[in-house]
Amino acid sequence: MSAIEVTNLVKKFHGQTVLHGIDLEVKPGEVVAIIGPSGSGKTNVITLH
Numbered sequence: 045m046s047a048i049e050v051t052n053l054v055k056k057f058h059g060q061t062v063l064h065g066i067d068l069e070v071k072p073g074e075v076v077a078i079i080g081p082s083g084s085g086k087t088n089v090i091t092l093h
Contacts (some may be wrong), residue, residue, distance in 0.1 A: 047072045055088045063088055 046069050053066035063085045070076050078086045 045072065046070065047074070050089065053089065055085065 048068065048070040050066060050068040053063055053068075054061065055063040066085075066089055068076075068089065078089060080086050
């Protein structure tokens with residue numbers, strides 16, 4: 045069972061694909077850090093809307 049599951053995330057800005065095929069599974073009790081350079085899409089992976 046997953047506390048958070050993301051499958052095949054795709055994000056586009058102004059018609060340009062900036063994230064494609066992102067998968068993430070976080071199980072209850074796990075601590076996860078998403079790291080990367082500025083502008084690499086970290087916030088887009090965790091922003092829900």
